[in-house]
Amino acid sequence: MNEEEQKVIVFPGTVQRLIENGLNDLKGGQFEKSLHTFQEVIQFEPDHQEAIYGKWVSLLKLERHNDVIQDAYEGLPRLGHLYRDGLMIVATALVEQSRWQELADLINDAADGNHIQLNDDLEFRALLEEANRHKEAPAIEMEEETRPVPTDLTRSLRFGSAEEQWSAFQQLKTYPLVVVIDTFDDVLQDKDRSPVVKSLILLHLKDEEMETPVFVTKNEKETTIVPKTLPALENYAGDAQTEIFSALAPIESDNPHLYETCRHVWDWMAVILYPFEYERVSSMDWAAALHIEALRYVGEDLDTYTGEWVEYYGASQVNVNELLLMFKHYER
Numbered sequence: 001m002n003e004e005e006q007k008v009i010v011f012p013g014t015v016q017r018l019i020e021n022g023l024n025d026l027k028g029g030q031f032e033k034s035l036h037t038f039q040e041v042i043q044f045e046p047d048h049q050e051a052i053y054g055k056w057v058s059l060l061k062l063e064r065h066n067d068v069i070q071d072a073y074e075g076l077p078r079l080g081h082l083y084r085d086g087l088m089i090v091a092t093a094l095v096e097q098s099r100w101q102e103l104a105d106l107i108n109d110a111a112d113g114n115h116i117q118l119n120d121d122l123e124f125r126a127l128l129e130e131a132n133r134h135k136e137a138p139a140i141e142m143e144e145e146t147r148p149v150p151t152d153l154t155r156s157l158r159f160g161s162a163e164e165q166w167s168a169f170q171q172l173k174t175y176p177l178v179v180v181i182d183t184f185d186d187v188l189q190d191k192d193r194s195p196v197v198k199s200l201i202l203l204h205l206k207d208e209e210m211e212t213p214v215f216v217t218k219n220e221k222e223t224t225i226v227p228k229t230l231p232a233l234e235n236y237a238g239d240a241q242t243e244i245f246s247a248l249a250p251i252e253s254d255n256p257h258l259y260e261t262c263r264h265v266w267d268w269m270a271v272i273l274y275p276f277e278y279e280r281v282s283s284m285d286w287a288a289a290l291h292i293e294a295l296r297y298v299g300e301d302l303d304t305y306t307g308e309w310v311e312y313y314g315a316s317q318v319n320v321n322e323l324l325l326m327f328k329h330y331e332r
Helices: 003-009 014-027 031-044 049-061 065-078 080-096 100-112 122-135 137-141 151-159 162-172 177-189 195-207 239-247 249-254 256-273 283-297 306-313 317-329
Strands: 214-218 221-225
Touching: 014 031, 014 049, 031 049, 049 065, 049 080, 065 080, 080 100, 080 122, 080 256, 100 122, 122 162, 151 162, 151 177, 162 177, 162 195, 177 195, 177 214, 195 214, 195 256, 239 249, 239 256, 239 283, 249 256, 256 283, 256 317, 283 306, 283 317, 306 317
Parallel strands: none
Antiparallel strands: 214 221
16 A cells, blocks of 8 residues: 555544654653654654654654664754754764764754754754864863863853853863862852853752852852752752643643743743742743743734733733743843
8 A cells, every 4th residue: 555545544633643642652651652653653644743753752762873863864854843852852862872073063054054043052052062072072081180271261251251151161161170160169159140151060060079068149149059969950940840831731732832832941941040949939920921931932922912821820910020021031
């Protein structure tokens, strides 16, 4: 039976049902089953974006990195609005195989094709920095562990623009902690330094299992913490995060792309606010604000019906407005 005949006999709703089954299998950790399901959808609709993406996620979970990479060159142009998400899956597969030159080429090609904006995309900029650093790693590894830190790097981290701080940090974290900790301390205590770079420094100190307390000031808050005891970035909001995304659950099935955009906004704010507590508003306030901000990201005109979404979630208009102002202040 050829492909056209297959398409004729597919019952209405079959593909959507298969997609939902595949997503449920993914969530349940049944990756072989989800892979089979998404491949079945692709037999019916070769350009089905969610099926291609789901197939790659399944392959990645099964550690079939080569299969992801080989499929990417043909599959990426067909991903449409899921292009960035698919690109991240392929990048992860390349990282797992330490294929740094291919990773750098992949990201640069995506940027050249205007699929991503490296000036605004923190995650891909970090991956590109990492790829370039690893390409030069042999020369770095031959240097003495006590190699001096270039003064231009410490100056850029302390006084440079956000982009200069970012680049300097990526280079400074390759040095022994003992020779860069004073510089890191200065940045953590300086209220004018980028909150993103401060989070990256704290996560690096956590990875280094540093037990010496450090003083941190960020977003008009301050505290003294032991980096080794810090929570992981992805779950430091704990129960609050669970409650917020439970409130957003209805849109996950109705509009998966909008739901993922809500998650991207949340993840970005986590980097901004870490390790301090999220703003003390209700989970419904957060859900409404994330929903509205995600709609703005995808180009919706919200002037006339922002209040409707606030009412939908039973949220506080005042609190939602404060969160939206915070999002705008820290917009990428």
